[in-house]
Amino acid sequence: MSQNDLVISNQTFPATRADITSALQALGSTNSGPSAPSTTYANMMWYDTTANILKIRSEANDGWISIGYLHQGENQFHILDDTYVADASGVHTGLLGDQSTATWQAGTGTTESLVSPAKVLAAIEANVEGITHTSGSAPYYGVRAWGKVGGNAKVDGGNFASWNTSTNTVTFATAMPHDDYAVVLNGPSAGNCWATAMTTTGFGVNQRSSGGNYIDPNDFEFIVVC
Numbered sequence: 001m002s003q004n005d006l007v008i009s010n011q012t013f014p015a016t017r018a019d020i021t022s023a024l025q026a027l028g029s030t031n032s033g034p035s036a037p038s039t040t041y042a043n044m045m046w047y048d049t050t051a052n053i054l055k056i057r058s059e060a061n062d063g064w065i066s067i068g069y070l071h072q073g074e075n076q077f078h079i080l081d082d083t084y085v086a087d088a089s090g091v092h093t094g095l096l097g098d099q100s101t102a103t104w105q106a107g108t109g110t111t112e113s114l115v116s117p118a119k120v121l122a123a124i125e126a127n128v129e130g131i132t133h134t135s136g137s138a139p140y141y142g143v144r145a146w147g148k149v150g151g152n153a154k155v156d157g158g159n160f161a162s163w164n165t166s167t168n169t170v171t172f173a174t175a176m177p178h179d180d181y182a183v184v185l186n187g188p189s190a191g192n193c194w195a196t197a198m199t200t201t202g203f204g205v206n207q208r209s210s211g212g213n214y215i216d217p218n219d220f221e222f223i224v225v226c
Helices: 013-028 101-106 117-127
Strands: 045-048 053-057 064-071 076-078 083-086 092-098 112-114 130-132 139-141 143-148 161-164 169-172 182-186 193-196 202-207 221-225
Touching (some): 182 193
Parallel strands (some): 092 112
Antiparallel strands (some): 053 064, 083 092, 143 221, 193 202
16 A cells, blocks of 8 residues: 655655655556545546545546445455446446336336335336235236126226126126227137227127027136236
């Protein structure tokens, strides 16, 4: 560890040689020390041995810019948290950092960043619509509505549907946020019908006649998924 003002004074030869040696050692050790050099220059390098952080002086010579952490125990260079990624013009294009879980859950941020698998899961759970079926307490993510067609039809998740055999439609008592959903029909006779014309308020169902008879709507269920 060595620091020097990097100015060789007009002095006797032994003192001059010692001053040159000290200046070269300071440069060779990246001006390392527990505190900043007393004399600083624009773009000067300094290794802060207290924090184990490599720093460079700003061009205005008015502050230190941290470059990275030097892990002495592992002999490794570590990138600092919240390090910006930039293009050749200095425009920020991303962030090497751990943005908060709430930021990922909101799903609206545009800053490219590192993310843990746990935060990816949290973001999916926060943004993919899911309902809790009457058959269990765990939410079924991606399922927007579920119902038994016919009779006392019901849909978990707060939406209730009614079945109209004359017009072959399922109507949601509570409108969906949008119509970008898929409808899956399931049951013994579901193969004889198919869903059509999905809207925010419901969907149509076409039935295939078998010997002039249509299926009993109580024979199948429907699932609305996003």
